[in-house]
Structure formats: C-alpha cells, structure tokens
Amino acid sequence: MPDEIDLAQAINEQFLSDALAEHQRNQPSGPAATLCEECGEEIPEKRRRIIPGCRRCMECQTLLENRRRCR
Numbered sequence: 001m002p003d004e005i006d007l008a009q010a011i012n013e014q015f016l017s018d019a020l021a022e023h024q025r026n027q028p029s030g031p032a033a034t035l036c037e038e039c040g041e042e043i044p045e046k047r048r049r050i051i052p053g054c055r056r057c058m059e060c061q062t063l064l065e066n067r068r069r070c071r
C-alpha cells in the first residue's frame with residue numbers, strides 16, 4: 001500500500017516540522033522582549049534580567065509549561 005506509506009510519511013514529516021517550529025519558538029533568542037509575546041503585558045525588568053531572552057511574562061510562561069506537560 002504505497003499510498004498509505006506516503007500518507008504516514010507526510011504526517012510524520014508534518015509532525016516533525018511542527019515540533020521543530022514549536023521548539024524554535026520556545027528558544028529564547030535575541031534580546032528579551034519588553035512586552036509578553038502572548039498577552040502583551042509588560043515583562044518586569046527583574047524577570048528579563050534573570051532570564052536572558054525571555055519573551056513571555058511569568059503567567060504565560062507558566063501556562064505554556066503546564067500545557068506542554070499535559071501533552
């Protein structure tokens with residue numbers, strides 16, 4: 001069943017590229033954001049100094065990490 005194999009392959013590749021994109025999104029890069037990229041709230045300067053390249057406020061980061069654990 002070559003068609004089924006192709007489909008499985010396609011799904012697998014899609015999954016991998018999604019996982020990679022997700023991984024890259026979660027990698028801190030460049031300077032820390034002043035505003036949370038999730039909710040747009042200002043990220044406290046203290047947090048930005050502790051976590052270089054952080055892009056989310058503590059609330060959104062916590063939510064994100066909880067979501068990832070549940071998967």
Ligand SMILES: [Zn+2]
Nearest residue numbers: 036039057060
């Ligand atoms: Zn936020």
